[in-house]
Amino acid sequence: MAKVLTPQDEDFPRWYQDVVNxxxxxxxxxxxxxxxxxxxxxALWERMQSRMDERIKATGxxxxxxxxxxxxxxxxxxxNHVEGFAPELWTVTHAGGRxxxxxxxxxxxxxxxxxxxxxxxxxxYRDLPLLLNQWCNVMRYEMRTRLFxxxxxxxxxxxHTAHNSYEDAHAFTLRILHDVYADFMENDLxxxxxxxxxxxxxxxxxxxxxxxxxxxxxxxxxxxxxTSHELGQNFAKAFDIQYLGADGKQHHCWTTSWxxxxxxxxxxxxxxxxxxGLRVPPKLAPVQAYVMTVKDGEGVGEAAAxxxxxxxxxxxxxRLDNRSDMxxxxxxxxxxxxxxxxxxxxxxxxxxxxKAVVVRRIEGSKTPVPLESVSKVVAEAxxxxxxxxxxxxxxxxxxxxxxxxxxxxxxxxxxxxxxxLPWDAxxxxxxAKAAESxxxxxxxxxxxxxxxxxDDEKDLVAIMGRSY
Amino acid sequence: MAKVLTPQDEDFPRWYQDVVNxxxxxxxxxxxxxxxxxxxxxALWERMQSRMDERIKATGxxxxxxxxxxxxxxxxxxxNHVEGFAPELWTVTHAGGRxxxxxxxxxxxxxxxxxxxxxxxxxxYRDLPLLLNQWCNVMRYEMRTRLFxxxxxxxxxxxHTAHNSYEDAHAFTLRILHDVYADFMENDLxxxxxxxxxxxxxxxxxxxxxxxxxxxxxxxxxxxxxTSHELGQNFAKAFDIQYLGADGKQHHCWTTSWxxxxxxxxxxxxxxxxxxGLRVPPKLAPVQAYVMTVKDGEGVGEAAAxxxxxxxxxxxxxRLDNRSDMxxxxxxxxxxxxxxxxxxxxxxxxxxxxKAVVVRRIEGSKTPVPLESVSKVVAEAxxxxxxxxxxxxxxxxxxxxxxxxxxxxxxxxxxxxxxxLPWDAxxxxxxAKAAESxxxxxxxxxxxxxxxxxDDEKDLVAIMGRSY
Numbered sequence: 001m002a003k004v005l006t007p008q009d010e011d012f013p014r015w016y017q018d019v020v021n022x023x024x025x026x027x028x029x030x031x032x033x034x035x036x037x038x039x040x041x042x043a044l045w046e047r048m049q050s051r052m053d054e055r056i057k058a059t060g061x062x063x064x065x066x067x068x069x070x071x072x073x074x075x076x077x078x079x080n081h082v083e084g085f086a087p088e089l090w091t092v093t094h095a096g097g098r099x100x101x102x103x104x105x106x107x108x109x110x111x112x113x114x115x116x117x118x119x120x121x122x123x124x125y126r127d128l129p130l131l132l133n134q135w136c137n138v139m140r141y142e143m144r145t146r147l148f149x150x151x152x153x154x155x156x157x158x159x160h161t162a163h164n165s166y167e168d169a170h171a172f173t174l175r176i177l178h179d180v181y182a183d184f185m186e187n188d189l190x191x192x193x194x195x196x197x198x199x200x201x202x203x204x205x206x207x208x209x210x211x212x213x214x215x216x217x218x219x220x221x222x223x224x225x226x227t228s229h230e231l232g233q234n235f236a237k238a239f240d241i242q243y244l245g246a247d248g249k250q251h252h253c254w255t256t257s258w259x260x261x262x263x264x265x266x267x268x269x270x271x272x273x274x275x276x277g278l279r280v281p282p283k284l285a286p287v288q289a290y291v292m293t294v295k296d297g298e299g300v301g302e303a304a305a306x307x308x309x310x311x312x313x314x315x316x317x318x319r320l321d322n323r324s325d326m327x328x329x330x331x332x333x334x335x336x337x338x339x340x341x342x343x344x345x346x347x348x349x350x351x352x353x354x355k356a357v358v359v360r361r362i363e364g365s366k367t368p369v370p371l372e373s374v375s376k377v378v379a380e381a382x383x384x385x386x387x388x389x390x391x392x393x394x395x396x397x398x399x400x401x402x403x404x405x406x407x408x409x410x411x412x413x414x415x416x417x418x419x420x421l422p423w424d425a426x427x428x429x430x431x432a433k434a435a436e437s438x439x440x441x442x443x444x445x446x447x448x449x450x451x452x453x454x455d456d457e458k459d460l461v462a463i464m465g466r467s468y
Numbered sequence: 469m470a471k472v473l474t475p476q477d478e479d480f481p482r483w484y485q486d487v488v489n490x491x492x493x494x495x496x497x498x499x500x501x502x503x504x505x506x507x508x509x510x511a512l513w514e515r516m517q518s519r520m521d522e523r524i525k526a527t528g529x530x531x532x533x534x535x536x537x538x539x540x541x542x543x544x545x546x547x548n549h550v551e552g553f554a555p556e557l558w559t560v561t562h563a564g565g566r567x568x569x570x571x572x573x574x575x576x577x578x579x580x581x582x583x584x585x586x587x588x589x590x591x592x593y594r595d596l597p598l599l600l601n602q603w604c605n606v607m608r609y610e611m612r613t614r615l616f617x618x619x620x621x622x623x624x625x626x627x628h629t630a631h632n633s634y635e636d637a638h639a640f641t642l643r644i645l646h647d648v649y650a651d652f653m654e655n656d657l658x659x660x661x662x663x664x665x666x667x668x669x670x671x672x673x674x675x676x677x678x679x680x681x682x683x684x685x686x687x688x689x690x691x692x693x694x695t696s697h698e699l700g701q702n703f704a705k706a707f708d709i710q711y712l713g714a715d716g717k718q719h720h721c722w723t724t725s726w727x728x729x730x731x732x733x734x735x736x737x738x739x740x741x742x743x744x745g746l747r748v749p750p751k752l753a754p755v756q757a758y759v760m761t762v763k764d765g766e767g768v769g770e771a772a773a774x775x776x777x778x779x780x781x782x783x784x785x786x787r788l789d790n791r792s793d794m795x796x797x798x799x800x801x802x803x804x805x806x807x808x809x810x811x812x813x814x815x816x817x818x819x820x821x822x823k824a825v826v827v828r829r830i831e832g833s834k835t836p837v838p839l840e841s842v843s844k845v846v847a848e849a850x851x852x853x854x855x856x857x858x859x860x861x862x863x864x865x866x867x868x869x870x871x872x873x874x875x876x877x878x879x880x881x882x883x884x885x886x887x888x889l890p891w892d893a894x895x896x897x898x899x900a901k902a903a904e905s906x907x908x909x910x911x912x913x914x915x916x917x918x919x920x921x922x923d924d925e926k927d928l929v930a931i932m933g934r935s936y
Contacts, residue, residue, distance in 0.1 A: 027585070029535035030542070031572050036585055039530035039600070046531060062507035063514060067497035068536075068574075068605055068621055069558075074498070087565055090537075092574070094559040095620075096609030104499050106536075106560070106574075117495070117504055126794075132507070137536055137605065141564030152563075153536050326594075 033152030084205020196443025278339030294347025501620030552673020616734030664911025746807030762815025
């Protein structure tokens with residue numbers, strides 16, 4: 001097969017661009033930094049949405065929809081928030097042919113407008129916790145953009161909750177981090193993630209604490225996959241979100257917010273992809289088994305259709321490709337590029353032998369299989385390959401993670417992976433120093449790898465690396 | 469029970485506003501004409517999305533995502549389109565603290581930007597048909613707004629397809645009208661709809677023909693529930709969407725577009741609601757059975773939980789309300805308002821008798837039922853009530869539809885329903901005359917009620933009425 005992609009080792013960013021383009025995942029939009037997500041790419045996001053949404057609902061959170069446009073004055077109410085987001089805003093000044101009285105901005109995130117409504121809806125302690133989520137688009141102005149990873153507009157979910165105590169809000173922030181985000185990423189995306197706390201420098205604008213899931217890409221750089229923020233009482237004070245307690249007194253709520261976005265599609269590509277294209281984990285894959293006719297021949301089309309029906313009946317997401325008028329090689333390369341976990345190929349010779357060839361994209365094997373066993377073999381392959389993809393990524397990260405003792409060593413180790421440096425040996429000064437070499441603290445963890453409650457804890461370890 | 473809503477007969481618009489507010493469906497957003505859709509309202513939309521999305525995918529259409537912002541120049545390329553949409557545009561002039569080189573608009577609909585990309589993706593006849601859909605938000609400036617029915621921002625799906633012939637595009641436009649839209653509205657929403665052709669005056673800006681589904685609300689006014697447009701070659705020429713035919717020559721495509729929106733939530737409320745609130749058709753209902761403890765008592769909570777588990781196990785979407793510390797009356801009123809099809813109420817006395825009370829919102833009955841039969845009785849009620857809700861709405865419309873012979877009679881009949889007037893007796897002049905009395909032609913049908921291919925057909929009938 002001819003090389004259709006730039007090899008990863010040669011130029012990883014170009015490999016990424018090639019995959020996104022040739023697997024028909026996305027393109028640049030006509031306005032700077034916007035993106036068009038094509039059906040193959042969107043199907044990945046759609047499956048991510050559905051698998052995440054189940055987990056979000058299981059926490060008792062309800063979906064809702066808040067407006068796209070936010071009065072500029074809302075953004076300005078929380079001091080850190082306005083400072084964080086002001087440079088990134090897109091501003092609407094005209095509508096219906098006239099200038100607006102007050103300019104409004106396209107939401108960069110919705111803490112402010114949701115805070116305004118939470119203040120109306122929360123009256124008493126009986127109304128708490130109030131657990132809301134929305135799936136929507138947001139916009140942030142970006143100078144340098146890259147499809148899925150950094151775009152002016154992106155699709156995401158943003159959760160916003162209000163609680164009656166620090167403890168309850170804190171516990172919910174971590175529940176989202178562990179039970180929704182990390183659980184989805186590890187089990188469905190087959191991506192091991194480091195869970196930890198962001199440093200003050202990397203925190204969400206207006207948060208007390210930001211918790212994060214960080215994954216290693218195949219160029220050994222980090223990608224932030226999702227964050228969960230404890231907002232303390234900052235937004236509750238700015239938007240007057242108060243409740244009448246069981247004690248008969250008014251109290252400000254404790255709020256949280258948390259988000260994941262189409263950026264995860266970029267993460268999926270870069271965590272699992274290889275020189276032949278995407279490798280999509282079976283649990284996530286919109287198409288798990290791709291049934292192909294190799295070429296025309298008596299009964300081949302019927303046999304392929306029967307296999308497709310049987311696989312679908314066995315609960316496997318199957319797609320039939322019987323375009324025998326198009327060269328098989330071209331279709332096979334396209335299937336490799338798109339990363340379907342399993343291909344089931346059948347041609348006249350296979351049919352004569354009562355077999356089909358099962359091609360596993362993840363482990364790279366090709367095995368002739370009797371027709372009556374195809375369904376069972378495919379089901380087993382999907383299960384095994386989900387596991388092996390995760391294990392491969394975990395091994396990759398472990399082999400590229402180094403314990404170091406100084407900031408200089410951390411910067412050096414970051415050239416090829418992650419560095420683990422005692423936070424006492426780094427600190428905000430070390431963090432600033434490392435940043436000069438484009439190395440950042442991805443998160444703080446306890447020595448045993450668990451998530452600290454705050455950066456006041458002793459003996460924390462900084463996980464450092466280059467990042468997207 | 470105290471009246472919580474303005475009666476429909478007294479003031480229908482106020483009744484609508486009351487329901488939307490008291491059933492906690494939606495509120496006005498902070499920026500003019502925008503809306504906040506609350507969890508109870510959003511759950512309705514979410515179910516609509518999922519039931520529609522299945523049908524859309526069954527036509528072979530793939531979901532994708534196109535950008536929110538469109539260069540102003542795109543809108544201007546199709547003459548009728550710019551004329552139709554220019555007055556409604558929201559314009560972004562600044563981003564990242566600087567003025568943009570070219571102002572961009574928030575999509576009012578996406579024919580233009582999708583046309584631009586179709587032109588890239590369609591090369592040969594093998595690429596056709598190209599069938600795309602997106603679920604997204606759009607914005608149109610509106611002076612007078614009403615929640616769900618007419619808002620500056622709304623959520624919708626917009627389908628966009630390209631075909632290699634007039635016939636194929638025409639057939640697809642009608643397939644969407646019948647198999648996706650009308651089928652969903654009649655079977656899931658339990659709303660009978662009239663299917664027909666829009667007159668030239670009511671056509672989508674840039675279309676050859678617009679087909680529509682029109683429903684009658686309980687104030688006898690019409691609501692346009694969804695439209696499917698044949699765009700001919702207008703957009704293909706404006707955006708240069710061409711393909712190389714099997715004949716070796718370049719041809720312009722024939723395109724279609726079609727949309728339904730959160731407006732359907734307003735339609736659902738007004739088609740089925742009564743003086744006690746919403747009545748949600750069982751197939752659509754996010755909560756089909758609402759299991760309530762009447763008050764505390766030994767074993768009541770456990771019995772309610774057991775019923776909830778049993779109903780869920782039987783595939784019924786059940787919700788448990790065991791808030792025995794809150795007055796039962798208040799909770800029951802709330803359940804009526806929200807229109808849950810069936811309530812299952814259980815208190816100490818019911819439990820002692822080994823029964824629960826099954827309350828059917830749609831037919832208004834209350835029946836004590838042995839605990840072991842609840843699941844079966846509820847399942848039967850849901851099926852029967854789905855049917856009866858549809859039949860009630862159909863009867864309502866039939867009783868309020870009058871055959872007339874002149875425009876004056878049509879205007880008179882429209883005060884209390886729909887009028888059927890021969891199109892020859894109306895014409896564009898009659899249409900303009902009726903419009904002075906706020907009466908419009910909702911659609912053109914053949915005499916037998918079927919959908920004409922174009923308004924050139926003879927002996928068409930105009931369905932006229934007041935509308936939202």
